[in-house]
Amino acid sequence: MTPVRSLAPAIYFIAFVSGGVLMGFEMLGSRYLFPYFGGGIGTWASLISTVLCALAIGYFAGSAIVDRNPSQRTIGAAILVAAFWLALVPATADAIMQAILNQLSAGPAATLSASAALLLVPLTLLGTFSPIAVSLLTRSAHEAGRVAGRVYGVSTIGNVAGTLLTTFVLIPSIGSRNITYIFAVVLAACAALLFMMPAQRQTEA
Structure with missing residues (x-):
């Protein structure tokens, strides 16, 4: 088994899991914001816009990293920092939301600021x-499109699963703060898996 093929199952698994956590945390974001800013369309617009902006920035940053240090340990480090951030949210979210509400009152600036602070x-x-x-799994230029489609497809399936599981199962069962801690642990486990695997860098076309 080639190094790329040995890495592929873990990469696709983490694509699914991190995609689920990403959208699951967006749904949790609504639970943190609603008590302070209401559950109207403006709050949802702020949450969705923040998620899309975060993904756009992440995609651009990831594409820049591809040209510098495209290793699984690099994405492991990013996932680990995200896990630490999520672990801090339950203890700090209320104070942050209240501070933003006090400074900006209700309105678009407040909901956008709160969404950005959280997500x-x-x-x-x-x-x-x-x-x-994608760069780690691509062995030659002619298969780049197929690999990209698979990675983003698996991640999107994870998005759907995370949205539905969080909304209909987890939130009614264990509450937002406990779910946030679980998501942090799940991400930390994904990061640990990446760190434990043998180093694999981008394959030259």
Whole structure:
């Protein structure tokens, strides 16, 4: 088995899991924001816009990393930092939301600021995963499109699973803060898996 093929199962697994955590945490974001800013369309617009901005920044950052240090340890480090960020959220979110509400009152600036404070950093870090993963799994230029489609497809399936599982199973069962801690542990485990694997860098076309 070639190094790329030996790495592939873990990469696809983490693409699915991190995709699930990403969208699951967006759903949790609503639970942190709603008590302070309401559950109207403006709050949802802020959450969705923040997620999309975070992914865009993450994709651009990931594509830049591909040209410098595209290793699984690089994405492992990004995932680990995202895990630490999530672990801090339950203890700090209320104070941050209240401070933003006190400074900006209700309105678009407040909901956007609150969404960014909660989601922007960890989701940007998770967004770096896919571009680097594609580079690690691509052995030649002619298969780049197929690999990219698989990585982003698996990640999107994870997005769907994370959205539905978080909304309909986890939130009613164990609550937002406990889920956030679980997500942090899951991401830390994914990072540990990447760190334990033999180093694999981008294959030249």
